Amino acid sequence: MLFGRKNREKERAREPIEIPAGLCDLHCHILAGVDDGAPDDEHMLDLITYEYECGVRHLCFTPHYNPALFEPKPEKIAESFETAKKFCAESFPDMTLYLGNEVFMRPDTVERLRDRSCKPLGDSRVVLTEFHPTTTYSDMRMYVVKLISAGKLPLLAHIERYDKLNDPQDIMELKSLGVKFQINTEAFESPKKKLIARLVEEGLIDAVADDRHSRHRGEPNLAETYEYVAKRFGNHAAEALFIRRPLNILNTL
Numbered sequence: 563m564l565f566g567r568k569n570r571e572k573e574r575a576r577e578p579i580e581i582p583a584g585l586c587d588l589h590c591h592i593l594a595g596v597d598d599g600a601p602d603d604e605h606m607l608d609l610i611t612y613e614y615e616c617g618v619r620h621l622c623f624t625p626h627y628n629p630a631l632f633e634p635k636p637e638k639i640a641e642s643f644e645t646a647k648k649f650c651a652e653s654f655p656d657m658t659l660y661l662g663n664e665v666f667m668r669p670d671t672v673e674r675l676r677d678r679s680c681k682p683l684g685d686s687r688v689v690l691t692e693f694h695p696t697t698t699y700s701d702m703r704m705y706v707v708k709l710i711s712a713g714k715l716p717l718l719a720h721i722e723r724y725d726k727l728n729d730p731q732d733i734m735e736l737k738s739l740g741v742k743f744q745i746n747t748e749a750f751e752s753p754k755k756k757l758i759a760r761l762v763e764e765g766l767i768d769a770v771a772d773d774r775h776s777r778h779r780g781e782p783n784l785a786e787t788y789e790y791v792a793k794r795f796g797n798h799a800a801e802a803l804f805i806r807r808p809l810n811i812l813n814t815l
């Protein structure tokens with residue numbers, strides 16, 4: 563069995579990989595002047611171009627919503643989004659832009675979603691959900707249950723970062739509640755790379771995203787990670803993680 567799997571991996575490594583134009587990136591900090599990402603329009607337009615060159619055609623801006631650190635002004639978000647849309651209409655008409663937040667979970671998050679202080683991804687009911695890396699599993703569970711009870715679906719951001727999310731039973735429990743899982747491009751090189759590979763093999767990861775803040779952050783980009791995933795797990799897995807499942811998330815109404 564193992565021998566067969568290794569042979570398949572070797573065969574995949576020899577296959578030429580063509581990165582399709584049509585990737586969907588659900589998590590980035592590219593919107594200008596609203597958090598610790600792109601500081602101005604020039605950086606924002608450069609990063610949109612970078613994503614386009616990586617093959618991304620569906621890009622969701624997700625400024626941090628964490629009132630302890632960032633609480634972007636709605637007017638500034640709207641202004642930067644308009645600038646981005648105008649740029650894409652002129653330069654990349656086949657790029658579709660979406661708006662949401664990366665929402666740091668707090669006791670009042672459901673109320674803040676209701677009063678539109680923060681937003682799900684695009685027109686969907688999926689909330690890109692962030693916890694502090696040391697949050698306990700029971701707190702995570704409590705918060706996601708609150709979100710689900712309010713009619714939202716959590717997409718847990720960069721799950722490779724959470725110290726207390728290691729037990730496969732806990733992961734399966736969250737999955738059975740309806741929680742979706744996102745990993746960053748660097749997850750395959752993280753201390754949790756074995757767990758992440760197992761979750762990918764079992765089809766439990768819903769999206770790989772870039773979480774890009776700047777052009778030079780050191781981590782692999784989305785195109786490089788697509789190629790890595792296609793070679794290691796197969797083209798079908800790469801297509802699911804970078805295109806099909808993320809688009810399904812944006813269409814979850």
Ligand SMILES: [Fe+2]
Nearest residue numbers: 589590664773
């Ligand atoms: Fe982020």
